[in-house]
Amino acid sequence: MRARLYGDDPNGPLGGLNAFYLLVDNPEVYGLPANPQLPSNRLQKSGAFSVATAAVLGVLALVGIRKRRMDEKEGVMHV
């Protein structure tokens, strides 16, 4: 097992931790995530999926309203 520095990589996911640790095993052994992520980075994708879902639901509601109108028109024609 190679020793490693943890938290010193300025190009890492968090841009470095302003402090680094000398680890002689995998980070998980020390209770540290190997690949830490910034939680706020998840906002964009999650927000975009939610907005898309809202749009789909809106369209589905309108499809129902349109169908109701069409069905009634047909009903009137048959009568």
Next chain:
Amino acid sequence: MSDTFFTASPHWTWFIIPYFFVGGLAGGAYFLAATLEWFGRPEDRPVMRTAYSLAFWGAIISGALLTIDLGRPLRFWHMLFQSDNLPHLMFKAFSPISFGVWAILLFGLCAALSLIGAWSGEGRVRTAAARPLRSGTMLAKLIAGLGGLMGFFVAGYTGVLLTVTNRPIWADSPWLGALFLASGASTAAAALILLAPRRGATAGSIAWLESFDMRALVVELLILILFVAWLWPIRQVWLSFWGLLMLVGVIGRGSSGH
């Protein structure tokens, strides 16, 4: 291993969980009412009245649950006004809490105005000042449009917030906000199917709600599948009490729903 396994539990508990349900239901109900306000017919008004009151009481309960959870509920106004710089408003564009506070407040305001309009149309409120708020007026449509958007925001942002917490499962799939939205819309449609007939809803309105509920449930199921599929990298979480509970809950719910 996902980095979400290295984070600590949140501090909020049982006040927030019912808020997720009530907020989603209220937002979904208002969205359905807003759709009918814009594209429906006078015969849909009993459903709209029911939906507006669901949204209004839901907003009140949501606000109450959230402020009680603060621990010092009477300090909630600090989230709305700058206490040392009155009457300046408090809004922080970088804070999801600040966004949520204003969204729920605006949502509640729209729901209250729409409900007053509905009551005026019904004859329960007799002041002339409430007349411009009645269904069918341009003002009612504009309020419904804004409130419908806020309703969607209230229903969906809780799920998005959970996703940016970095907790296991919540943060490991980007579909939670979408799932909350679809679930709020379908639950609201189901609640209106149950409640609106007592307030005089016509068969045509109920048929529309039923067709929407069916479609929303399909969307919800698809999102649920995507949500679970996204969790494949952390599949070991299912091998726990909570995993079993979710499995039994979802299957139990799915089979008892029909």
